[in-house]
Amino acid sequence: MTETSSSSSSSSSSATTIISKDLPSEHVLAVERFFEGVGIHASPPQNSTSKDFYSDLFRDLFKVNHVQRGRVSCIVPVLPVVGNYYNGLHGGAVAAIAERASIACARTVVADDKELFLGELSISYLSAAKLNEVLVVEGSVLRGGRNLTVVASEFRIKKTKKLVFTSRATFYHIPAAKL
Numbered sequence: 008m009t010e011t012s013s014s015s016s017s018s019s020s021s022a023t024t025i026i027s028k029d030l031p032s033e034h035v036l037a038v039e040r041f042f043e044g045v046g047i048h049a050s051p052p053q054n055s056t057s058k059d060f061y062s063d064l065f066r067d068l069f070k071v072n073h074v075q076r077g078r079v080s081c082i083v084p085v086l087p088v089v090g091n092y093y094n095g096l097h098g099g100a101v102a103a104i105a106e107r108a109s110i111a112c113a114r115t116v117v118a119d120d121k122e123l124f125l126g127e128l129s130i131s132y133l134s135a136a137k138l139n140e141v142l143v144v145e146g147s148v149l150r151g152g153r154n155l156t157v158v159a160s161e162f163r164i165k166k167t168k169k170l171v172f173t174s175r176a177t178f179y180h181i182p183a184a185k186l
Contacts (some may be wrong), residue, residue, distance in 0.1 A: 045092045065089075065103055071111075077148040079112040082165070085140045095135040096142075101162070102130055104144060105174035109158040112146035113178050117156055122181040126155070134171045141165040155179050 026035055068089065073080040089100035106128060113123055136142055146160040155177060162172035 041092075065100075065107065068104070069107065072143065074111075074115065076115050077112070077151065079108060079115065079146045081108055081111075081144045083142045083144055083162075085136050085138050085142065087138060090138050093135070094138045096137075096140075098130075098132060101132065101136075101172050101174075102128065104162075105130055105160050105172070106176065108144045108146045108160050109174065109176035109178070112148060112158045112160070113151075113156045113176075116148050116151045117178075117180060120182070123156070123178040124181055125176060126179045127175075127177040129175050131173045132171075133173065134169065136162065136164065136171045142171070149175075153180070 068083050068086065070082040071079070072082050083104055085096045089097055091097040106125060109128075110123060110125075117123060141164070143163050143165050144160055145163075146158050148156060149159050150157040158176045158178070160174045160176070161170060162174075163170050
């Protein structure tokens with residue numbers, strides 16, 4: 008392997024990049040261009056350092072469509088703020104939406120005095136959800152017990168009903184401390 012210095016304008020925590028001798032230089036350039044294109048060296052917006060910015064980012068995306076015991080349905084537009092380099096819904100945004108919809112669904116069967124701890128979240132990315140599409144996210148409790156709740160969610164394009172993502176979340180129940 009060969010070690011090369013990164014540019015001084017980089018905001019990376021590492022001062023050097025290690026590049027394998029076996030990697031053709033055009034591949035290295037393609038990777039550099041990709042990272043530059045997605046803004047890897049850009050500074051984050053000033054307001055992104057505010058407390059709970061993450062929640063502010065997703066709060067206005069959700070519109071509750073239907074709620075019943077063990078089931079939740081939400082409408083989520085694919086806006087540029089949660090888009091990726093390829094003009095689709097960012098995978099991290101899919102995970103955040105899945106988590107929030109699953110928590111809402113679990114809360115329909117778990118007592119308010121119990122905290123929920125997300126123990127596992129799995130997501131299948133089946134297709135892309137392009138910018139300006141509207142998704143319907145439907146969550147349902149698969150298993151609800153004394154100590155854990157399992158929720159499955161499906162993300163479908165509202166117009167075509169095409170399934171684009173699925174998720175499965177396992178929540179552990181933490182009883183409130185009695186002081």
